[in-house]
Amino acid sequence: MAAFRLDQSLAEDSIFVVDLPLCQVRLENDFRFPWLILIPRMNELVEVTDLPVERQHQLIDESRQVSEALKAVTDCKKINVANLGNVVSQLHWHVVARFESDAAWPGPVWGSGEARPWPQGERDRLISELLNQLVN
């Protein structure tokens, strides 16, 4: 099987968190939102429906794991999940913790203002707390 290739802009705009059985989980480098991205570690995928059916089920299973971890860690009001891919075509799945006080509420996070990079301490703490939820 060909090595997994991550789109360059996804790589640059996000930070590695963990590899789940199907997806690489990354943290969007935007301190305004606790925002995770799941990228199935298979090449040449664009649409969710490009995945074999059992992998679509696995994607929703890993999305559930990540959603529950993010909710537990952030105590957010709502989880937003989506595949858009209008700009970056490589299949990636967003899981975003939303708050009534956040910079885009109640609108979507995509295309909303300018990203603010995570301060290192907050970033490391969030990733550590997420890993505690995801790996146990």
Added chain:
Amino acid sequence: MAAFRLDQSLAEDSIFVVDLPLCQVRLENDFRFPWLILIPRMNELVEVTDLPVERQHQLIDESRQVSEALKAVTDCKKINVANLGNVVSQLHWHVVARFESDAAWPGPVWGSGEARPWPQGERDRLISELLNQLVN
């Protein structure tokens, strides 16, 4: 089992298309985008993760059916799928056909400008073509 109750604003802003085994499929009344909404016909759901796991798989299966029907009928560039629910809490799943020429490309459709109601002829033709894909 209690009768399925549809949120009033979902009902007012969209048009019934078909009931699949899990979800009611409705067309968002916005001529700018071929935009379907899947609402699991169960009450008291907010997050995707509120569904039992096997129903989450069924949701992604019905999302696939609807995505493939919408792609076949519209020949769109990309399908966008999402659950946001920041405004209307009843669990609903968006499946939107996107085009490089559409009114929001490459941004998200949610919160983008003012909806334009479907002209009756175009609306009926789209629904008819979708039903041909979904029911056969």
